[in-house]
Amino acid sequence: MxxxxxxxIGAGPTGLFSVHQLGIIGLKSEVVDNLDKIGGQCIELxxxxxxxxxxxxxVCTGEELTKNLIExxxxxxxxxxxxxxxxxxxxxxxxxxxxxSKGKEFKASSIIxxxxxxxxxxxxxxxxxxxKFEGKEIFYSVKDxxxxxxxxxxxFGGGDSALDWAIELSVSSKVQLIHRRDEFRGAQANVExxxxxxxxxxxxxxTKYQLNSIEGGSNIKSISIKNEDxxxxxxxxxxxxxxxxxxxxxGPIVNWGxxxxxxxxxxxxxxxxxxxxxxxxIGDICTYPGKLxxxxxxxxxxxxxxxxxxxxARPNEKLKFEFTxxxxxxxxxxxxxxxx
Amino acid sequence: MPKITYIEHNGKSHVIDVSNGLSVMxxxxxxxxxxxxxxxxxxxxxxxxxxxxxxxWFDKLPKKEDGEEDMIxxxxxxxxxxxxxxxxxxxxxxxxxxxxxxxxQA
Numbered sequence: 001m002x003x004x005x006x007x008x009i010g011a012g013p014t015g016l017f018s019v020h021q022l023g024i025i026g027l028k029s030e031v032v033d034n035l036d037k038i039g040g041q042c043i044e045l046x047x048x049x050x051x052x053x054x055x056x057x058x059v060c061t062g063e064e065l066t067k068n069l070i071e072x073x074x075x076x077x078x079x080x081x082x083x084x085x086x087x088x089x090x091x092x093x094x095x096x097x098x099x100x101s102k103g104k105e106f107k108a109s110s111i112i113x114x115x116x117x118x119x120x121x122x123x124x125x126x127x128x129x130x131x132k133f134e135g136k137e138i139f140y141s142v143k144d145x146x147x148x149x150x151x152x153x154x155x156f157g158g159g160d161s162a163l164d165w166a167i168e169l170s171v172s173s174k175v176q177l178i179h180r181r182d183e184f185r186g187a188q189a190n191v192e193x194x195x196x197x198x199x200x201x202x203x204x205x206x207t208k209y210q211l212n213s214i215e216g217g218s219n220i221k222s223i224s225i226k227n228e229d230x231x232x233x234x235x236x237x238x239x240x241x242x243x244x245x246x247x248x249x250x251g252p253i254v255n256w257g258x259x260x261x262x263x264x265x266x267x268x269x270x271x272x273x274x275x276x277x278x279x280x281x282i283g284d285i286c287t288y289p290g291k292l293x294x295x296x297x298x299x300x301x302x303x304x305x306x307x308x309x310x311x312x313a314r315p316n317e318k319l320k321f322e323f324t325x326x327x328x329x330x331x332x333x334x335x336x337x338x339x340x
Numbered sequence: 341m342p343k344i345t346y347i348e349h350n351g352k353s354h355v356i357d358v359s360n361g362l363s364v365m366x367x368x369x370x371x372x373x374x375x376x377x378x379x380x381x382x383x384x385x386x387x388x389x390x391x392x393x394x395x396x397w398f399d400k401l402p403k404k405e406d407g408e409e410d411m412i413x414x415x416x417x418x419x420x421x422x423x424x425x426x427x428x429x430x431x432x433x434x435x436x437x438x439x440x441x442x443x444x445q446a
Contacts, residue, residue: 045385117379117386123446126417158413159413185410210417228420245414247446248379262369263377284381286393293381 002079002098004030005313006306007098007108009086012040014283014298015114016069021306024330026314030108032081032100035117039066041284042295044246055296065199065295085119089256089279094270094312096278110278110314112305115285117249117263123244125156129214130240137220138240148239156211156222156241158183163190164319165241170197176204176235178225179209209233214240253285261287271308272301278312279307294295342435344392346373349443358430364439365389365425375441380425384408388445389425390415394438401428416442 006022008015010204011033011278022029032220037043042051042062050059053293081104088099089111098106113314122140130138142148142165149172155162163186177194184191189328199207212226215234222236250263259266259275264287267273272280272288280307282301310319324330342358344367348354358367368376368389377388393401398421408427410425412418425439 041380041385045380127441159410180413183409183411185413215381245387247388251445265381293383 001105002030003107004028005108006030006094006110006112006309007032007086007100007106007115008112009033009080010114010116010253010283010285011038011080011117012114012276012283013041013042013065013069013295014302015112015158016073017299017304018068018112018114018282018306019073019076019078020069020305022309023073023078023317024324024333025306025310026329026333027306027309029076029112030079030106031082032084032086032098032104032106034083036083037292038070038082039063042066044120051295053294063192074335085251087252088300091276091278095226095279102249110280112302113253113265113274113279113281114283114302115253115281117248117250117284118253119249120246121249123242125211125240125242127211127213132238133214133216133220137238138242140243142169145169145172150318151238152236153239153241154178154235154237155241155243157232157241158185159243159245159301160186160190161187162241163194165243166203167193167197170202174204175202176206176237178206179257180208180210182207206233206235213231260268266329270304272305273308278309280308342430342432342437343357344430344437345438346375347438347440348375350442360431362430363426364391364428364430364434364437365436366426367430370391373393373441375445376425376446378426379446383413384424384427387411387413387415387424390418390442390445391423392419392421392442394440395421397437397439398423414446415420416444422442 005027006029008031011031019029031229039160043066047063066196080090082250088100090097090272095107096111150171152174154176156178166175169175197203208227208319209225212224223236224232224234265281267281267286269288274281274284282305322330344356344358346354354373356371365378380386380422408424412422
């Protein structure tokens, strides 16, 4: 059982800055995120894309923003629990007890949900019969490439994951790369490499096709792919890999007794508390009149929610408002030494 | 005010007055049309406001900007009339636009 003041769910920019705001008022926090790295949508959806509306930063990428936020919260030595997801939240006396999918347990006086629009999960094939092969012959990620050795693998997708694995697996497997159009959105170098391997006959490139059906009993024998004109082509295959990016699912959050409004959590605008005392929601996941899904709004919400958490963590103390510029106490929390 | 018709996958049709300047996505979300999720809020970052534009309207729409086709790759069962409704801005020229909604968004 990990004891802390605040459990922050979500390691996107909003969650990270709330850690900062908690830290400077002297509260400890722990962060849980479903992804394998810190940064949330910024790192998963647009690491290289420029952001132009962070105050006082004319332009930065999602990755740069994340790096700077990590740097900014370094003094607080926060623990991150990545690739883990909060499953259960329940109240015991005046504490929240939290359990994750990996079985970790936390006890916190409050919770800040900074969960974007839920947790990221791979987008799956839409055809019904795919379900029974998922995890056996249909995969959305590769754990061990040797598993596919000397087999025929049909890879679907047009981004870097699809291209990377097509290139990698073409060394020891028969690879068919299937994509719905001629252009690929992956990095230019990857696209060229795939085209080169296709010329050499090491990758069979089938563009303007999408999966239509799967044939086979307990094992996949072949698949049918269909182009926009309705022409169907049948190809033999052993395994199917789908790389269609990620989709956001609200997941277990729906079971925590929170009011929901179209996949969002209504909050007050005083401190972004939800209908559950001690659970706050900030960033893209919260909603209130006038809500904007901007990173800067998430920062503001985090600052106020942190003060809201203080009342639960230190019920007998009054929080004094202080500036980082002048407060010795705050600066010592930030690890800054002054000679005065 | 321009009228936009949203046809759900089950065939149910909704004719909505949408103000000029809003996106086709916003018109759906503000009027609680089921079938448009718009998880990212209009940032062309999630492909959950995917629609099929009625054939006769498709060529009348402004062309896709960089990135839209990339996101459509990830949409649920895209076809050649696929657009992201967050990228379609309502104007008088779009009065009468008909879009069909996919079976699901994700």
